[in-house]
Amino acid sequence: xxxxxxxAMRGDTRESAHRGAIAVVDADxxxxxxxxxxxxxxxxxxxxxxxxAIPLVESGAADRLQLDDEELAIACASHNGEPAHTAVxxxxxxxxxxxxTALECGTHWPRVxxxxxxxxxxxxxxDALNNNCSGKHAGFLxxxxxxxxxxxxxxxxxxxxxxxxxxxxxVTEALQTTTGHDLARAxxxxxxxxxxxxxxxxxxxxxxxxxxxxxxxxxxxxxxxAGRLRGAVARHPFMVAGTGRFDTxxxxxxxxxxxCKAGAEGVFCAAFPERGLGVAIKIDDGxxxxxxxxxxxxxxxxxxxLDDSEASFMGGLSDxxxxxxxxxxxxxxxxxxELRAFMPSSxx
Amino acid sequence: xxxxxxxAMRGDTRESAHRGAIAVVDADxxxxxxxxxxxxxxxxxxxxxxxxAIPLVESGAADRLQLDDEELAIACASHNGEPAHTAVxxxxxxxxxxxxTALECGTHWPRVxxxxxxxxxxxxxxDALNNNCSGKHAGFLxxxxxxxxxxxxxxxxxxxxxxxxxxxxxVTEALQTTTGHDLARAxxxxxxxxxxxxxxxxxxxxxxxxxxxxxxxxxxxxxxxAGRLRGAVARHPFMVAGTGRFDTxxxxxxxxxxxCKAGAEGVFCAAFPERGLGVAIKIDDGxxxxxxxxxxxxxxxxxxxLDDSEASFMGGLSDxxxxxxxxxxxxxxxxxxELRAFMPSSxx
Numbered sequence: 001x002x003x004x005x006x007x008a009m010r011g012d013t014r015e016s017a018h019r020g021a022i023a024v025v026d027a028d029x030x031x032x033x034x035x036x037x038x039x040x041x042x043x044x045x046x047x048x049x050x051x052x053a054i055p056l057v058e059s060g061a062a063d064r065l066q067l068d069d070e071e072l073a074i075a076c077a078s079h080n081g082e083p084a085h086t087a088v089x090x091x092x093x094x095x096x097x098x099x100x101t102a103l104e105c106g107t108h109w110p111r112v113x114x115x116x117x118x119x120x121x122x123x124x125x126x127d128a129l130n131n132n133c134s135g136k137h138a139g140f141l142x143x144x145x146x147x148x149x150x151x152x153x154x155x156x157x158x159x160x161x162x163x164x165x166x167x168x169x170x171v172t173e174a175l176q177t178t179t180g181h182d183l184a185r186a187x188x189x190x191x192x193x194x195x196x197x198x199x200x201x202x203x204x205x206x207x208x209x210x211x212x213x214x215x216x217x218x219x220x221x222x223x224x225x226a227g228r229l230r231g232a233v234a235r236h237p238f239m240v241a242g243t244g245r246f247d248t249x250x251x252x253x254x255x256x257x258x259x260c261k262a263g264a265e266g267v268f269c270a271a272f273p274e275r276g277l278g279v280a281i282k283i284d285d286g287x288x289x290x291x292x293x294x295x296x297x298x299x300x301x302x303x304x305x306l307d308d309s310e311a312s313f314m315g316g317l318s319d320x321x322x323x324x325x326x327x328x329x330x331x332x333x334x335x336x337x338e339l340r341a342f343m344p345s346s347x348x
Numbered sequence: 349x350x351x352x353x354x355x356a357m358r359g360d361t362r363e364s365a366h367r368g369a370i371a372v373v374d375a376d377x378x379x380x381x382x383x384x385x386x387x388x389x390x391x392x393x394x395x396x397x398x399x400x401a402i403p404l405v406e407s408g409a410a411d412r413l414q415l416d417d418e419e420l421a422i423a424c425a426s427h428n429g430e431p432a433h434t435a436v437x438x439x440x441x442x443x444x445x446x447x448x449t450a451l452e453c454g455t456h457w458p459r460v461x462x463x464x465x466x467x468x469x470x471x472x473x474x475d476a477l478n479n480n481c482s483g484k485h486a487g488f489l490x491x492x493x494x495x496x497x498x499x500x501x502x503x504x505x506x507x508x509x510x511x512x513x514x515x516x517x518x519v520t521e522a523l524q525t526t527t528g529h530d531l532a533r534a535x536x537x538x539x540x541x542x543x544x545x546x547x548x549x550x551x552x553x554x555x556x557x558x559x560x561x562x563x564x565x566x567x568x569x570x571x572x573x574a575g576r577l578r579g580a581v582a583r584h585p586f587m588v589a590g591t592g593r594f595d596t597x598x599x600x601x602x603x604x605x606x607x608c609k610a611g612a613e614g615v616f617c618a619a620f621p622e623r624g625l626g627v628a629i630k631i632d633d634g635x636x637x638x639x640x641x642x643x644x645x646x647x648x649x650x651x652x653x654l655d656d657s658e659a660s661f662m663g664g665l666s667d668x669x670x671x672x673x674x675x676x677x678x679x680x681x682x683x684x685x686e687l688r689a690f691m692p693s694s695x696x
Contacts, residue, residue: 107673324454
């Protein structure tokens with residue numbers, strides 16, 4: 001039974017509660033902090049896009065196609081599908097000699113409502129570029145461009161989302177190596193964007209992020225690729241998510257000290273490079289981002305050295321004032337005392 | 349510790365899980381079925397709008413203003429803010445000699461995305477008529493029209509959302525009488541639309557719905573008002589929610605055999621009049637509608653006599669196939685065996 005990490009308060013009364021588990025480990029896999037069941041395998045969903053982007057860099061594809069930092073950052077993204085995002089994805093596809101029709105992620109209306117409404121107001125419909133995973137998929141296609149070895153790229157890339165396609169095999173191999181978890185035996189599901197997703201224990205996910213943050217325990221090629229991806233994201237945090245989003249806001253503020261990435265169903269992973277730590281969070285109910293974000297904010301507060309202004313900023317994310325449609329304060333969404341007590345220290 | 353009622357499956361693996369509690373009682377308050385902690389007070393939010401609409405009818409306001417069934421139904425609604433909804437609310441306000449400016453519910457973009465996008469595509473912004481609670485608030489204003497007794501209505505109605513305003517006192521009195529719970533001692537919060545919300549045990553909420561469904565245990569005036577409101581909703585289920593919404597779909601299908609109403613934060617209440625039962629559900633995490641809907645569907649399957657076609661329809665709501673952006677089946681959202689086992693019988 002995982003503990004309650006986040007509570008939604010209405011007035012002074014707890015209205016709703018979110019249970020979950022957290023693993024914080026160093027790059028040797030030593031447990032620094034652990035709350036709830038961190039051995040249970042969970043689907044990491046989009047939280048591990050940086051791991052899935054490693055082959056794009058390590059293979060030499062990023063160099064050959066001269067991908068810039070914005071493009072590398074969006075290869076790790078669950079973006080809002082804002083114009084700035086779709087433009088970068090289109091540019092990346094063009095470098096590979098492809099266009100939107102090569103994407104196999106599917107199409108959805110941006111889930112951030114103002115973005116969706118802006119598209120509707122312009123009288124348009126979304127396309128696959130607007131899919132939050134389009135940057136990751138453009139990265140897969142750039143990798144295919146490197147792997148196809150003279151075969152017609154469009155033909156070679158077709159079906160790149162299937163587990164046995166060489167692109168997905170390279171991606172899965174990177175995931176297995178960085179997490180140190182045997183994916184051949186792991187439960188497999190199909191992700192929202194149609195690629196495979198493997199259930200992996202939180203502590204292995206946290207280990208992968210500690211490795212990505214430090215390079216320790218990775219091959220030289222993986223370490224270099226992870227460092228380059230992290231640097232790209234730190235320089236372009238807007239590309240990873242977008243207007244108003246937690247990941248973008250936190251990384252704009254804390255830059256290379258925090259690399260964090262949300263996933264669907266209440267998953268959140270992070271690397272704190274200067275602390276040498278990796279973090280993985282799963283909220284049991286998985287039902288949207290609110291509890292995972294509050295939990296991640298509290299973990300950042302506990303483990304990352306913050307100045308007063310940064311601490312105040314993060315405090316606003318771990319103890320969120322809730323207001324109603326008239327702007328009246330009605331409650332709060334906040335880390336529980338149980339979650340706070342788990343932390344080895346608090347800068348708050 | 350409440351049991352797991354709903355599980356989100358990805359492939360064959362449970363990805364997320366929702367805990368919660370359910371009370372099913374008859375109009376004498378006898379417990380027919382109970383799962384989890386049904387004594388713990390919870391904020392019922394919008395699930396009890398029918399109880400809050402009772403004074404509108406009982407006071408004679410509905411008769412004096414010649415409110416029709418659509419207008420009575422939307423007084424019990426959390427609607428989508430679709431054009432058909434806003435038109436009825438505007439009509440209702442006009443009958444009281446008021447307009448949108450009298451509403452104190454605040455303004456929000458409709459939360460059902462196609463509705464919001466349609467407003468954006470038309471180059472418009474939402475107003476308070478689009479607020480999901482505007483029909484309930486129009487009902488409050490019609491009640492004010494009855495209570496103001498010669499005082500200028502606009503002046504009298506100002507601040508009608510405050511707990512001490514005569515309108516809200518009448519609404520609270522109806523809530524206390526139908527639930528049989530002492531609201532003076534109950535934790536109080538402010539609801540999304542700015543009126544007070546009181547924390548009430550699930551078993552008392554279920555009792556109120558059993559009473560509303562049968563008239564048993566209510567004064568003649570309350571019973572008549574409840575019956576009239578239920579009838580209005582059964583004839584116009586679209587008014588209560590809207591396109592694609594669970595409440596509308598289920599009541600369109602099962603008509604007066606089920607009166608169900610969702611609330612924010614994972615609350616769901618229902619009356620099954622022909623069975624003489626009331627139901628109240630709270631999902632612990634409260635994080636959106638998905639788990640409360642699956643739970644309610646499973647409760648309907650267990651307690652309401654369904655023919656094969658109806659059973660198949662409800663089965664699609666208690667075991668929902670999840671598809672990704674490419675339409676590929678990726679999993680299911682479904683009632684757990686634990687929830688199914690709790691039921692006294694199953695028509696499925």
